[in-house]
Amino acid sequence: MEDYAKAIFGLGRDSGNGQASVGDLASRLGVTPGSASAMVKRLVAQGLVVHQRYRGVSLTPDGEALALAVIRRHRLIETFLAEELGMPWDQVHHEADVIEHVLSDTVVDLIAAKLGDPTHDPHGDPIPARDLTMDEPRTTTLWDAPDGASMLFASVSDSDPTMLRHLGEHGIRPGTRIRVVKHEPFDGPVRIRVGRSAHSIGPSLARSMRLCDDGDAAE
């Protein structure tokens, strides 16, 4: 149930209107459309989700609170594994996906206190505060950023370890300044500069990397 709430939250953010289709939900969770729609029915019965025909599913305020609580746990665990235990940033997501469902809120709050109430996880994503408010900076993907822009690398999708390793090897981490040099035509790579080095970022990675202006930069 927590995974569904989290997935609907993420898909709703991606779509921009809080709605997720049952098909997208099934593919994000790696389940069949049949089992996704059975689970959606249970979530509707529990008052966590609203299902509108032809529009998809969206979270109720209770559902959103559940999603934010899981996201807080997930991102705090990732930060703890990376900062306190020294686990590489491309490995923490998978571990957190497992541990997030078994830790109590008491332990999660202790982890937050131990880390000094961090505001961002190792991938640059904002961590919801204890009251479940979350400060989400306005970002754009590298793919959509205009040539000539100079922006800060805010975050990257944490679900693909190979992408994270690739970026890490080139010293590209949240907070790094990125200059967008040129989008090569015909869906070619995006040429960027980081410090003095030049990099070529392929379309799928460029779509997963989010950039923000300095004003509300990730930490």
Ligand SMILES: [Zn+2]
């Ligand atoms: Zn993660």
